[in-house]
Amino acid sequence: MTMPVRARWRGLPRAVRWPVLALVALYASYLLLGNLLLNTPLGPAALNRKPDKFSMHWGPAVTWWPGRLVLWNVDLQGHSTRNSWNVSAQRMSGQVRLLPLLHRQLLVPELHASGVRGGMQAAAPTPGAAATQAPATAPSTQVATAPATGAVGTPMPTQDKTFTSTSNAKVSAGTQPPTQMTDARTSTPQSAQVAQVSEPPAITLPTAPTWTLQFDRIVANNVQAVTLRQLQIEGDGQLQLGVFKQLRGGPMELFPSRATFDNARMRWDNSEVLRNGQLRIEASIARHAPEQARGLALLQLTDALVAVHGDTAALDVTRNAQGRHTVATRGGKGRADGELRWTRGALQPGSQLQWRAPLHDSTRTPAALLGELTAQLQVDQDIRLQVRMPEPADAGLTLDADLRVQGRQLPLQSMRSLLPRTSGHARVHWQLASLSWIPALFPDVDWLTLEGDGLVDADLRIDRGQLGAGSRLQVPHVRAHVGVMGHAIDGQASADLRVDADANGQLLPALVLQMQQFSIAHSDAPTRPFVQGRDLRLDLQTRADARNLATLRDATRAHLVFANARVPDLRAYNRYLPQQQLRFDGGNGVLSGDLQIEPGGRIGKGGLRIGARAARLQFAGLALRGDVDADLRLQRGDLRAENFRLDASTIQLRNIGFTGPDGQRRDGWWARIVLEDTHMQWRKPIGVDGRVRIQVRDLAFLMSLYARDRSIPNWMLRLVDAGQAQVTGRVHWQDETVIVDRLQARNERFQVDARLRLQGTQRSGSLLARWGMLSAAVGLRGDTPEWHLLRAPQWYQAQPDLLR
Known part of the structure; x- marks a missing residue:
């Protein structure tokens, strides 16, 4: 007869019954407390200590064995300095090893999830971002200096970008104090940084080991959607991955992982990229510290395979409100097929990708189907890219390119460095996002920039990153900026670039830039132009022997020409004049230029022509009104000091009206000034020094500078x-000081010698006039002349010259 259960239990020895009762009680307590913690607010409250960094919420949950959990309706969110992420799952179950927790190791041998959706976006900056970062490091500095260096000197690592469902375990160590960095090379300087941003250093205390997270195998079935910033993937997905991460700036590793999507739909921003597709991704990332690889540099440690098959959108050529052609996606049936293999920064042989898409043209009425665009990428020992699109006679955009890149390495940090390895040809009629590379073809032409995008019509031969002979490029509309000697010339322009070669094969690029409309402003006031003009032309050409020049000064020839640009207000020139002695008070005029431009935007030689009608001027306090024409011929002197020779330059004054020395109004006066052996310093303070030769109608203007109080003798009035008289002399102008020395005016009847200094509001000088047997001298101090009628020549000769 079978014994009752209670009798059998009592029949057991006490040494067996008590341990069994203890285990049953312990297991019952675990079931009660564990499930109570999971199904009441106590669990989320204990886990979400820092909701601004990490939060996790769930619906029903159950644990039936220590370390094993099942959660439903799970929602995880996290935020780091650079990214914010979220993961949701309908069901999540897994196992956590308990003993390693005693050593601050979270080991999860296996984790299963279903109904998964996840995403990662760029973190939006908040006004309190800076304020929240400082308090975040405060608890660390209270514990020890070394943990604070990990928080301040080394940024917190961002959440794993491969798939964010792994982040639900990171919070288990997120509230622990940071631990000391093991990299001895960075600990000392980081500590110095902490000392600069924190309160007086805290006492160093022993710190706890760093938390380590390791998920050996995460299996997610029925993955519905994944978002990585602008990239969105929806479909029937499966994911299997493993990850290792040490918190507080420690290393991380992605174990060999894979993801597949059937019926995939891929979007970039709001544009559909792929539909009805199959995606397969396999990847692993070698163990590394955060400072070893960030951003794209992480791909240098990555092995990956990406396979894609599916339908794509069609393409549509459109024209925006500004008349610029753009290419956008539209409904249609394209096709993409390919498989790319990537190993530590290089594509692998056998990788290939093919894409074809119908091309529509909405710029026509009605919209037309142009044909099909095809693109093909093939990798053997080199990388070959072929792109072809239909080319009807009146197409708004066309493209036909066949390019080969030597080697398989891709410099992700600077794709421009691919150019020296690129050869092939390209025929392009396309809207390029940037045209700044065109001036870079010419040595040391940093004073020319082409801004913005532009429609380019080009036939390019490319040889190891350089344009080959026979290449041509035309840009009908581009914004151009030319900087010349402290002036900014801006305007809407067209550009025509051609590359020829000499008998030795030396490339000779030549660029013709024509501005239909332009403005000139001072570089320190670019928004206030003082010249408006049309039809400016700039020619650039590289010399054939540029490679043999010791310097680049003559490597590129630049020729700038414009004519009759309008100057609405002549007062704009006053910044170049000694305004207390000579200035424009009003009027308008024109400006023309024919200049050779040297490296650095300096004028080598050329001419400037200034014209003004009915201009109002002030010279030495004397008001003038009339016409001014200046033809300044510039010859390079000391280029670095910005000095020029002005030999053979002329200034003509016509129809000048002013008040003469007798107090009467004089009109119709004229003078023609020729500069000889004259130097000009362009750099401030602007200065001119040299000899002048002047032909004047009469001496009324000269005498007015010395005598304005009608004290002049009658014979001098005659x-x-x-x-007419011929005048010679020496002129020196520096800043606000103008000196005229050894001036001699003569004709068959008289002779006048003079010296004059104009400095600030003061005038000083001396003059000697001789007419037959008569002579008189006048000394000028301020506005009062001192006459010397007796022994006038001796008095004048006793006065010192003003210039050596």
Whole structure:
């Protein structure tokens, strides 16, 4: 007869019954407390200590064995300095090894999830971001200095970008104090950084080991959607991955993982990229510290395979409100097929990708189907890219390119460095996002920039990153900026680039830039132009022997030409004049230029022509009104000091009106000034020094500078009207000081010698006039002349010259 259960239990020895009762009680307590913690607010409250960094919420949950959990309706969210992420799952179950927790190791041998959706976006900056970072490091500095260096000197690592469902376990160590970095090379300087941003250093205390997270195998079935910033993937997905991460700036590793999507739909922003597709991704990332690889540099440690098969959208050529052609996606049936293998920064042989898409043209009425665009990428020992699109006679955009890149390495940090390895040809009629590379073809032409995008019509031969002979490029509309000697020339332009070669094969690029409309402003006031003009032309050409020049000064020839640009207000020139002695008070005029431009945007030689009608001027306090024409011929002197020779330059004054020395109004006066052996310093303070030769109608203007109080003798008044005279002298102008020395004016009837210094509001000088047997001298101090009628020549000769 079978014994009752209670009798059999009592029949057991006490040494067996008590341990069994203890285990049953312990297991019952675990079931009660564990499930109570999971199904009441106590669990989320204990886990979400820092909701601004990490939060996890779930619906029903159950644990039936220590370390094994099942959660439903799971939602995880996290935020780091650079990224914010979220993961949701309908069901999640897994096992956590308990003993390693005593050593601050979270080991999860296996984790299963279903109904998964996840995403990662760029973290939006908040006004309190800076304020929240400082308090975050405060608890660390209270524990020890070394943990604070990990928080301040080394940024917190961002959440794993491969799939964010692994982040639900990171919070288990997120509230622990940071631990000391093991890299001895960085600990000392990081500590110095902490000392600069924190309160007086805290006492160093022993710190706890760093938390380590390791998920050996995460299996996610029925993955519905994944978002990585602008990239969105929806479909029937499966994911299997493993990850290792040490918190507080420690290393991380992605174990060999894979993801597949059937019926995939891929979007970039709001544009559909793929539909009805199959995606397969396999990847692993070698163990590394955060400072060893960030951003794209992480791909240098990555092995991956990406396979894609599916339908794509069609393409549509459109024209925006500004008349610029763009290519956008539209409904249609394209096709993409390919498999790319990547190993530590290089594509692997056998990788290939093919894409074809119908091309529509909405710029026509009605919209037309142009044909099909095809693109093909093939990798053997080199990388070959072929792109072809239909080319009807009146197409708005066309493209036909066949390019080969030597080697398989891709410099992800700077794709421009691929150019020296690129050869092939390209025929392009396309809207390029940037045209700044065109001036870079010419040595040391940093003073020319082409801004913005532009429609380019080009036939390019490319040889190891350089344009080959026979290449041509035309840009009908581009914004151009030319910087010349402190002036900014801006305008809408067209550009025509051609590359020829000499008998030795030396490339000779030549660029013709024509501005239909342009403006000139001072570089320190670019928004206030003082010249408006049309039809400016800039020619650039590289010399055939540029490679043999010791310097680049003559490597590129630049020729700038414009004519009759309008100057609405002549007062804009006053910044180049000694305004207390000579300035424009009003009027308008024109400006023309024919200049050779040297490296650095300096004028080598050329000419500037300034014209003004009915201009109002002030010279030495004397008001003038009339016409001014200046023809300044510039010859390079000391280029670095910005000095020029102005030899053979002329200034003509016509129809000048002013008040003469007799107090009467004089009109119709004229003078023609020729500069000889004259130097000009362009750099401030602007200065001119040299000899002048002047032909004047009469001496009325000269005498007016010395005598304005009608104290002049009568015979000198007759001298003023004694006809034309030839004048020579030396002129020196520096900043606000103008000196005229050894001036001699003569004709067959008279002779005048003079010296004059104009400095600030003060005038000083001396003058000697001789007419036959008569002579008189006048000394000028301020506005009061001092006459010397006796022994006038001796008095004048006793006065010192003003210039050596």
